[in-house]
Amino acid sequence: MTITLTSLDNLEFKVDKDVAERSVLIKNMIEDVGESDSPIPLPNVTSAVLKKVIEYCEHHRHDPVPVQDESDDPRKRSNDIEEWDMKFMQVDQEMLFEIILAANYLDIKPLLDVGCKTVANIIKGKTPEEIRKVFNIVNDFTPEEEAQIRKENEWAEDR
Amino acid sequence: MSIQRLPVEVLGHVIRCVAYNDLFRCLTVCRLWSELVQAQLYRCCVSAVLDHPQLFEKFIRNRHHVRHITLQTISTFDSKMDQLTQLLDLSRPVKQIQSGNAGAAVEVSAQSVITAASTLSLQPQDNGSAIKSMLVEGYFYDFPSLYEFLPRVASLTRLEISFVKPFSNLEQIPATDVEHLQLKTILDSLPNLQHLSLLGFQFQQWPTSPEEQESELVRKCAGFDHLNTHSQKAIANSIATTAVVSPAVAGQSLGVYKHEYIPRESYKLKSLRHDDTLLHGVSIEALLSRLPNLEQIYVTTPSGTSSGHGARMDPLQYTRILQRNCPKIKDFKASGPWRICLFVPKLIPARQEGHITASTTKTWGKMSTYYGPSGVPIEPLNTWAGYKDLVEKEDDSIYPEVPALPLLECLECPGNDTLSSEDVGQFHRFKNLVEIDISRLSSYTLRETLPYRHTTPITGKDVQRILEDIPRLRVLTASGFVISWEDIESDDGEEDEISQVASSDRPVKVARIRRWSCEKTLEALSIGFRLPSCSIRQNRAIWEQIGRCKRLEFLGLYGSSLVMSLEHGVDAILELQRLEEIRNWNSLFPFPNLPALEALATRCRALKSIRIETVNSRAVRQCREAKEVLERVGRRELWKVGVDIN
Numbered sequence: 001m002t003i004t005l006t007s008l009d010n011l012e013f014k015v016d017k018d019v020a021e022r023s024v025l026i027k028n029m030i031e032d033v034g035e036s037d038s039p040i041p042l043p044n045v046t047s048a049v050l051k052k053v054i055e056y057c058e059h060h061r062h063d064p065v066p067v068q069d070e071s072d073d074p075r076k077r078s079n080d081i082e083e084w085d086m087k088f089m090q091v092d093q094e095m096l097f098e099i100i101l102a103a104n105y106l107d108i109k110p111l112l113d114v115g116c117k118t119v120a121n122i123i124k125g126k127t128p129e130e131i132r133k134v135f136n137i138v139n140d141f142t143p144e145e146e147a148q149i150r151k152e153n154e155w156a157e158d159r
Numbered sequence: 160m161s162i163q164r165l166p167v168e169v170l171g172h173v174i175r176c177v178a179y180n181d182l183f184r185c186l187t188v189c190r191l192w193s194e195l196v197q198a199q200l201y202r203c204c205v206s207a208v209l210d211h212p213q214l215f216e217k218f219i220r221n222r223h224h225v226r227h228i229t230l231q232t233i234s235t236f237d238s239k240m241d242q243l244t245q246l247l248d249l250s251r252p253v254k255q256i257q258s259g260n261a262g263a264a265v266e267v268s269a270q271s272v273i274t275a276a277s278t279l280s281l282q283p284q285d286n287g288s289a290i291k292s293m294l295v296e297g298y299f300y301d302f303p304s305l306y307e308f309l310p311r312v313a314s315l316t317r318l319e320i321s322f323v324k325p326f327s328n329l330e331q332i333p334a335t336d337v338e339h340l341q342l343k344t345i346l347d348s349l350p351n352l353q354h355l356s357l358l359g360f361q362f363q364q365w366p367t368s369p370e371e372q373e374s375e376l377v378r379k380c381a382g383f384d385h386l387n388t389h390s391q392k393a394i395a396n397s398i399a400t401t402a403v404v405s406p407a408v409a410g411q412s413l414g415v416y417k418h419e420y421i422p423r424e425s426y427k428l429k430s431l432r433h434d435d436t437l438l439h440g441v442s443i444e445a446l447l448s449r450l451p452n453l454e455q456i457y458v459t460t461p462s463g464t465s466s467g468h469g470a471r472m473d474p475l476q477y478t479r480i481l482q483r484n485c486p487k488i489k490d491f492k493a494s495g496p497w498r499i500c501l502f503v504p505k506l507i508p509a510r511q512e513g514h515i516t517a518s519t520t521k522t523w524g525k526m527s528t529y530y531g532p533s534g535v536p537i538e539p540l541n542t543w544a545g546y547k548d549l550v551e552k553e554d555d556s557i558y559p560e561v562p563a564l565p566l567l568e569c570l571e572c573p574g575n576d577t578l579s580s581e582d583v584g585q586f587h588r589f590k591n592l593v594e595i596d597i598s599r600l601s602s603y604t605l606r607e608t609l610p611y612r613h614t615t616p617i618t619g620k621d622v623q624r625i626l627e628d629i630p631r632l633r634v635l636t637a638s639g640f641v642i643s644w645e646d647i648e649s650d651d652g653e654e655d656e657i658s659q660v661a662s663s664d665r666p667v668k669v670a671r672i673r674r675w676s677c678e679k680t681l682e683a684l685s686i687g688f689r690l691p692s693c694s695i696r697q698n699r700a701i702w703e704q705i706g707r708c709k710r711l712e713f714l715g716l717y718g719s720s721l722v723m724s725l726e727h728g729v730d731a732i733l734e735l736q737r738l739e740e741i742r743n744w745n746s747l748f749p750f751p752n753l754p755a756l757e758a759l760a761t762r763c764r765a766l767k768s769i770r771i772e773t774v775n776s777r778a779v780r781q782c783r784e785a786k787e788v789l790e791r792v793g794r795r796e797l798w799k800v801g802v803d804i805n
Contacts, residue, residue: 083736100165113176123173128185128188149186150187153186156179
């Protein structure tokens with residue numbers, strides 16, 4: 001069964017039902033609406049991003065569905081990204097964040113995980129100044145506050 | 160676009176993926192990041208933190224970030240309980256919302272909460288705590304009253320308390336009320352609870368209403384509706400003496416077999432772990448009938464101990480109660496010698512007719528004795544003893560078995576030894592079973608001697624059958640079992656296959672084996688293989704089979720002579736791109752072939768650990784050589800050696 005998805009810029013994408021249902025949001029929409037041919041609108045996702053998301057879902061269509069376990073919420077490792085996923089995520093920063101936002105909106109947990117791990121890998125090994133530079137972040141600390149925070153948490157430094 | 164576009168919770172997700180040694184540097188990037196990083200740093204509070212006063216103080220200041228507490232007290236004199244009290248801030252008064260007066264919050268001091276606890280079912284309320292999980296293990300002679308700290312942690316989704324009783328010579332330490340728990344109070348005050356594990360406690364009776372007691376009575380009689388009135392009355396009388404209702408009520412209720420008491424309250428609880436002390440004080444039915452969402456059950460029965468409370472709950476009854484009340488069970492774990500019943504007989508069908516007389520017995524939980532048509536006493540099919548009795552008569556057609564927990568996905572019973580070869584042969588009847596752990600912890604097994612047909616012990620042949628017959632299997636842990644060549648060789652009389660092997664210039668003959676249907680899905684395997692010789696023909700067949708399990712992440716080969724032929728098989732497993740860990744090769748010869756080791760280290764990029772457990776001195780020497788090889792290819796971190804427990 002094919003599902004039609006419409007992006008922000010009104011482009012239509014036809015995907016198989018099991019691929020579309022990797023997104024929990026879409027899965028719930030399908031369940032609510034029932035069997036229908038009308039396209040599902042995704043006003044928060046542009047076509048370029050939606051294309052990438054569909055590519056991911058198609059590659060991972062046979063993966064076991066991740067179990068929702070709210071209680072554990074463990075720390076994630078960022079060094080266990082599959083090779084295909086790593087290549088998939090070799091995009092510019094803008095697209096990376098768009099993919100993460102889309103994965104969050106569409107509720108595709110594995111894609112969200114991979115996106116966040118990719119960002120974590122960018123952060124790896126960088127000093128605070130370098131991090132600010134890469135992501136264009138403004139430092140809103142005064143030097144005293146900065147020193148205070150560091151002193152307070154210096155036990156975490158040499159872990 | 161910048162990272163500022165990400166919503167806070169997504170940024171929090173990113174921070175959770177950042178490696179620990181990078182977190183400190185993220186701390187001073189900007190205010191938002193600082194807050195998120197601190198939330199991450201103080202998220203988990205473990206025992207080690209409590210040992211360092213300065214660090215502990217920091218955690219107290221950042222109490223609001225703490226989500227997970229793990230406490231293990233090793234010694235009886237160092238129980239860390241007052242630190243736990245500080246962490247949970249028990250001295251702060253609790254806000255409690257009175258029912259019927261919605262909107263008005265009343266400040267109640269902790270003291271009055273304790274006194275009210277026995278009569279009042281604590282309502283969940285907002286007290287600022289967001290703690291998600293608490294794991295506490297140790298000696299709790301000064302544990303704060305449970306009723307005192309439960310309101311503080313209403314947000315808990317996971318609670319695990321393991322109470323180790325102090326030694327008898329420390330009896331002067333006063334016992335607190337913590338020992339005798341009222342499960343209902345715990346479940347009522349923790350509405351979000353999904354995982355509960357309570358070990359080492361005594362439990363009070365679950366409070367049941369008269370309707371519930373009556374209904375339980377009816378259930379005990381279930382299956383006897385084909386009997387004549389006289390027999391029914393007799394049964395009612397006998398059961399009435401062991402229950403608390405009068406014979407009149409019992410007789411009345413027998414006329415209404417469809418009457419089923421469905422408790423009004425049910426809890427969200429998904430996972431329950433308990434030990435056999437739970438099986439005594441509480442009516443298991445009363446508890447489990449309120450846990451319809453239960454997906455995971457874990458029973459711990461310490462081996463060799465007699466809990467001194469009389470017979471443990473009959474395992475067949477326990478399974479039936481699970482079957483009736485918890486339809487969603489996916490995960491069944493049992494440790495200790497608890498007899499696992501996965502298949503239960505259907506209840507006595509109408510054919511079991513005839514005049515039945517009954518006599519009463521006084522033992523708790525035991526049903527009356529009934530006599531079959533030929534005058535031979537039979538036990539009813541709700542007890543393990545009854546089941547044994549009927550099966551011994553080998554009347555299988557009357558008592559077909561059904562899988563008790565049809566949705567079962569995961570079965571773990573390491574060291575249990577009560578499962579038999581016949582049980583294992585029926586595993587394929589569970590359509591969703593994907594994870595099995597039947598490992599033997601030691602070669603000496605303490606088995607219940609049952610005069611019963613299901614006593615054939617599990618052998619390597621059964622393990623091979625599991626691999627062949629269960630197509631979606633993901634995890635199989637069967638360490639302690641060994642598959643021998645006769646178990647795996649194919650008997651279809653076909654010619655050997657021809658294979659290219661890296662260790663030989665010419666193609667070699669490879670024997671045919673019975674293939675594993677789970678090779679496409681298998682992710683973890685722990686088993687031993689024993690082959691008669693180092694012949695390439697046989698060993699290569701097994702290496703190739705392992706190599707076909709493309710999703711394999713964990714390989715445990717215990718006591719395997721297979722390892723001796725590694726050089727002939729290594730190229731078959733180099734394609735396993737997901738292989739992360741190899742454990743416990745043959746402890747006598749950890750690494751017979753160093754080039755093979757090198758190949759593994761360089762080609763299997765996901766490989767993180769090769770772990771040997773051995774104390775053999777020759778092995779230790781080989782270990783040194785192996786470490787040098789790994790050093791040369793820059794993979795020194797792969798090698799891990801532990802001490803052989805066996």
